[in-house]
Amino acid sequence: MAAGTADAVEFQPGMRRRRIRWRRYIGLSVPALIALVVLIAGVFAELLQTHDPEFIDLAARLAPPVFDGGTWAHPLGTDELGRDIYSRLLHGARVSLIVVGIVVPGAALFGTLIGLVSGWVGGMTGQILMRVVDLQLALPAILFAVLMASLVGPSLTNVIVILLFWTWPSYSRLVRADVLSLRERDFVTASRAVGAAPTWIMRKHLLPNVLNTIVIVMTLEVALVVLAEAALSFLSVGVPPGTSSWGRMITEGRDTMNVAWWPIWLPGLTLLIISLTGNLMGDWLRDALDPRLRNLR
Amino acid sequence: MQFWNYLIIRLIQAIFVTLLVVTIVFFVSRLVGNPEETMLPPLVTSTEDKERFRELLGLNDPLHVQYGNFLLDLGKGDFGTSWRGGGTSTLDSIGDRALNTVKLGVAGVVFALALAVPLGIIAALRRGTTVDWLARFVAVIGQATPSFWLGLMMIFFFSVQLGWFPTGGAEEGFRSLILPAIALGLFELVAIMRLTRSGMIEVMDTDFVRTARAKGLSERTVIWRHGVRHALLPVVTMLGLSLGRLIGGTVIIEMVFAWPGVGRLIIDSILKNDFPMVQASIIVLAASIALVNLFVDVSYRFIDPRIRAGAA
Numbered sequence: 001m002a003a004g005t006a007d008a009v010e011f012q013p014g015m016r017r018r019r020i021r022w023r024r025y026i027g028l029s030v031p032a033l034i035a036l037v038v039l040i041a042g043v044f045a046e047l048l049q050t051h052d053p054e055f056i057d058l059a060a061r062l063a064p065p066v067f068d069g070g071t072w073a074h075p076l077g078t079d080e081l082g083r084d085i086y087s088r089l090l091h092g093a094r095v096s097l098i099v100v101g102i103v104v105p106g107a108a109l110f111g112t113l114i115g116l117v118s119g120w121v122g123g124m125t126g127q128i129l130m131r132v133v134d135l136q137l138a139l140p141a142i143l144f145a146v147l148m149a150s151l152v153g154p155s156l157t158n159v160i161v162i163l164l165f166w167t168w169p170s171y172s173r174l175v176r177a178d179v180l181s182l183r184e185r186d187f188v189t190a191s192r193a194v195g196a197a198p199t200w201i202m203r204k205h206l207l208p209n210v211l212n213t214i215v216i217v218m219t220l221e222v223a224l225v226v227l228a229e230a231a232l233s234f235l236s237v238g239v240p241p242g243t244s245s246w247g248r249m250i251t252e253g254r255d256t257m258n259v260a261w262w263p264i265w266l267p268g269l270t271l272l273i274i275s276l277t278g279n280l281m282g283d284w285l286r287d288a289l290d291p292r293l294r295n296l297r
Numbered sequence: 298m299q300f301w302n303y304l305i306i307r308l309i310q311a312i313f314v315t316l317l318v319v320t321i322v323f324f325v326s327r328l329v330g331n332p333e334e335t336m337l338p339p340l341v342t343s344t345e346d347k348e349r350f351r352e353l354l355g356l357n358d359p360l361h362v363q364y365g366n367f368l369l370d371l372g373k374g375d376f377g378t379s380w381r382g383g384g385t386s387t388l389d390s391i392g393d394r395a396l397n398t399v400k401l402g403v404a405g406v407v408f409a410l411a412l413a414v415p416l417g418i419i420a421a422l423r424r425g426t427t428v429d430w431l432a433r434f435v436a437v438i439g440q441a442t443p444s445f446w447l448g449l450m451m452i453f454f455f456s457v458q459l460g461w462f463p464t465g466g467a468e469e470g471f472r473s474l475i476l477p478a479i480a481l482g483l484f485e486l487v488a489i490m491r492l493t494r495s496g497m498i499e500v501m502d503t504d505f506v507r508t509a510r511a512k513g514l515s516e517r518t519v520i521w522r523h524g525v526r527h528a529l530l531p532v533v534t535m536l537g538l539s540l541g542r543l544i545g546g547t548v549i550i551e552m553v554f555a556w557p558g559v560g561r562l563i564i565d566s567i568l569k570n571d572f573p574m575v576q577a578s579i580i581v582l583a584a585s586i587a588l589v590n591l592f593v594d595v596s597y598r599f600i601d602p603r604i605r606a607g608a609a
Contacts, residue, residue: 247443
């Protein structure tokens with residue numbers, strides 16, 4: 001009987017609801033904290049740095065990090081040119097933030113617009129738009145990056161343009177699929193029947209209904225974009241030399257891989273953690289907002 | 298008859314996509330590039346020489362004339378001449394390298410399939426157990442790991458420290474192929490495993506699986522004949538769709554492992570300012586992707602009877 005009363009106490013409705021609501025957000029707290037750290041690191045890089053990230057100090061080359069026998073002069077050690085890895089990581093965060101901050105919202109905006117229009121208008125126009133969307137599948141972004149780099153040299157603008165070009169079709173495809181089923185729904189028919197303009201229907205009926213999908217895809221795209229920028233920079237078709245990008249740091253660290261682990265491990269681990277963070281946040285959002293998107297990627 | 302109509306339509310679409318890529322490559326390169334600046338030594342070249350150079354390459358013709366000539370040459374199978382290496386045909390150089398890229402791509406997919414499908418099936422059948430948990434852990438980490446960094450780390454541990462595999466190149470045949478294939482296949486592995494797992498979970502809940510069990514089929518028959526066959530359909534689609542990503546991945550992995558494929562040829566050509574070579578490689582790659590996508594679409598009709606019967 002004693003056990004029964006204990007149960008009764010535990011299942012008081014108010015308590016239960018509060019506990020579950022709190023637990024729901026545990027999964028989000030760690031990734032959100034990491035995201036906040038990266039944001040602060042990137043925005044306040046100049047204030048947080050201990051050295052100029054591009055300052056070459058050959059006397060201090062390949063100094064180990066402080067937890068591997070180094071000194072606090074270079075908390076995370078230095079690379080083969082004596083540049084401070086901690087400061088370079090901070091500025092690398094800024095590059096990633098700039099790229100993500102422009103590419104993800106930009107692609108979402110454009111992709112959603114194309115998806116809305118091609119789903120709503122349908123017919124020949126819709127078909128043509130979708131063929132353009134399919135181009136993404138036929139042409140790897142990397143080839144375009146390579147083409148641009150060979151023509152105008154590597155630059156941050158290149159990276160942004162290419163990644164924008166490459167990522168918007170994902171939004172279009174999903175939004176179009178949603179719109180195709182939404183347009184048959186009663187509330188849309190009703191709205192058309194009373195003479196609403198297509199732009200009104202798109203804004204008031206379609207957009208709010210595809211917003212969840214867009215937000216989830218945006219979160220999942222963050223990791224993809226960060227990794228893509230790193231990969232392009234690694235191939236030296238991304239940001240130009242003399243810029244601290246995590247991808248570039250890995251390229252530069254590979255020559256000294258056999259004698260010093262930190263120049264290649266630290267940016268690599270940073271990348272891994274950041275993309276893990278993006279994916280976990282995306283997964284969490286998807287489960288919270290729209291579980292049917294489970295097979296998105 | 299319906300099949301032939303479908304095939305013709307898809308063929309036209311594939312040609313259209315390839316043509317579009319060719320056009321983009323042409324216009325981007327003509328509008329953005331400035332060959333006389335990149336090709337000729339900057340300070341010692343006189344303006345007249347630059348002008349002669351432009352005339353020689355036909356860069357002074359109107360754009361539509363250049364475009365026409367470009368297409369005509371492509372039609373004749375002339376993809377241009379390399380600016381380096383004594384004027385070899387670009388197509389010949391690509392042909393030499395293409396086989397290596399195909400080898401790497403196939404090895405990557407085989408590696409991914411061989412691990413992902415069994416793992417996905419087991420994870421679905423034993424939902425909530427250690428195996429399932431392990432599979433999901435691998436999926437989360439695998440999806441977040443930059444492939445080029447993983448490649449470098451594997452070279453460091455397995456080639457430099459342990460000496461099990463060569464550090465790069467393709468000289469040692471199969472042994473050279475193992476590490477690049479793993480680095481290339483990891484991302485696909487994760488995607489395939491997730492799809493297999495969720496597909497299996499879904500299909501094992503369906504009525505026809507319940508019926509199969511009810512009529513007394515052995516669990517093995519139920520899983521393989523009714524479950525797996527069904528769950529693998531989306532995997533085939535995804536493999537077809539991920540081809541572009543795979544080829545993009547090959548470029549990176551080839552650079553990491555010094556693998557002599559088309560991807561490395563492209564990057565090397567950029568560093569050497571060999572523009573015709575870059576252009577030809579991109580066109581060849583895009584055309585092969587279009588062709589394989591066509592093949593996947595058509596073969597899908599044979600795998601999934603519903604599509605054959607439907608209006609598609």
